[in-house]
Amino acid sequence: MKSAEVKVNDILVKYIVKPVIEPAFSLVFVHGFPFDKSMWHDQLANLPVNVQGIAYDVRGLGESESGSKFVNMNVLAEDLIGFIKALNLTNVVVCGISMGGYIILRTLQLEPKWFKAIILSDTTSFADTNESKLNRFAGIETLQNSGTEVYAENSLKNLFAKSTFDSQPGAVSKIREAIFRNSVDGMCATLLALASRTDTTDVLERITVPTLIMRGEEDQIIKSEQANDLHEKIGGSELVIIPSAGHLPNLENARAFNSAVANFLSKNFLLASG
Template sequence: MISKLKIRGINLVYEDMGTGDVIVFIHGQPFNRSMWNYQSQVFSKTNRLIVPDLRGYGESITTESIVLLDELALDIIYLLNELNISKAVFVGLSMGGQVALEIYRLAPHLVKGLVLADTDARAEDATSYLNRKALAKRLLTDGMESYTTQNIGHYLCKNTFDTKQEVVDHLNTMMINTDAAGAAAVQLGRAERRDHSGILSNIDFPTLIIVGDQDVFTPVSTAEYMQTRISKAALAIIKDAGHMPNMEQPEQFNQLLKNYLDKL
């Protein structure tokens, strides 16, 4: 069921489906909640799923000029409070993984489990900080269609482009239809994000780290960096996948998630 709640000054749009233990799926950038369709159709049969459009993405419109990752995390914390949810497993991909770590930092009592997919716990370095700010400016001046044309090739591996046109089309549609102003505001916020390396050692529950074997944004070495710092972390590398393994290889991704949930 698609729902809307006034959360911290905006109408936050989210899907609430299924019953049972709660899983919160947090999308990356520049995407929306539909990137999790490949999971929701499976896990809604066994769990209650909360799948929001983050502030500035999809149907959750914002007019702020900068949106910090803290704000995205607080939106979800407030949403779960409104829904009387006291414990959940958080599944975040890319920026969504960074938001999940922010939720853990701000409200560790909410976190029953963590699945960190194709993400990085570290802050920007000096170069990537400037690149992130320049990208925000480009999104505003050139628009999402230009960004998508130039960059969609980085998100998926060659096998996906060659054999899964429906996935390519879905990703293309999500990216083009993202609000440029919303994406730019969050890019500026991501430039300022915290380094979460220090809190990784505090995570004392089983954690699953997933990465596509051909991810160019957050490669396997980045996933290994997090795994070595989380005492109960398992690392799974998905073959024939880039930055979006949940879309590119949903069967593998879903089996890994199911196995993780069964162990929890």
Template structure:
């Protein structure tokens, strides 16, 4: 069921499906809430699954100023609108950055935190330079050229070979996002701080879903972070790049289900 939140700090749309303990799944870049369709369809049998469209994506308008923190406030507005006291939040890539910002700002509302192909580290200087080049590419040639160039690298070689339709589906999803929003997301990611301290201070379980073939968030950069929380659940998937929700859909869904079950104990 589609719902809307509209207050002075947050305007946008989100879906709610199922009943039970709340699980809020935050999409990444260049996606919308539909990226979680497989997980939503399975997990709504056990939980209340909430999938927002972040500002600028899907059915949510782009709002300014946009930052990782403002998107965390948007998620917070949804949690309040749903009357939720405790929520498990998992975010993919950029969505993980938003989930970490939420955990930093609203720890009292958190029951569990999931990083799905994401990291608590800030961008390296090399990564920042790559983002700046992408910004120039989008400014000069538009969104489609960037999306068609960037999206294939989000999948593992095995997926690109065996399931090219998945790559095309993400290209089509990415092209639904206006170039203004894509630029705003990249600027927000560039500005985000290091949040490894959030993991160290986390009073809740933390889930890590990692792809062995992820070049966007390489496994070697994430593994040192899994020891920071007091309680970590770690899943490393073979033949999986940056898009485990699609590439390894069943295993990713099971990991989320097991994590949700653990967080209810």
């Protein structure tokens, strides 16, 4: 694994890559909010041997620059397209969790040609409800008045399954530290982008590439109905429920998450799952 950076749409984007000399394709990971590329370390380390894995920091989070303080989902989608172009990636599979899924679905609305396959974890095509928008605004107030530490502690209890706090304390610490590393301005700008995002349900029936949908069985944020809706509307998609996991199954039950990804890739690209 190595760290690198690239200029995308006038900002510097930091990323980590598991390089492969002659990759069958590249798997680009898009993290959730308010995390960073470090949440994908286990997935990068366990990809099939001929798959290049790349995880980048979304603008304003992690180590990537923020550019303008006013961000919307179109900007984040255009960043994903720009990132793929800047690295001259071909045969791209994309995997997004939570906000990462929102970015992928918006990218599909803008330019559907970029992906050979899609993995969506613990995400939805629906826009925020009024209650969710108000929660985002309350989060902005917390960040501005109390900083990232208080915001992190308020968030953690909803992100993980109850059992994770005892069985996977390292996963909880990883996310807590990722939130601490983010700037207040970057997080506030992203919260506004999330609150203002529009519905992307119309794109689901137009998705024709292989699609894997995953959800942590104990996710308190994305309900089972939302995952089922994605599965029903995306023709030929596969739905996998990850046991003993909440909103972040790639960390809470990495073995099951990685196995589902490897099986999906092997099934659709004739790869050895190892």
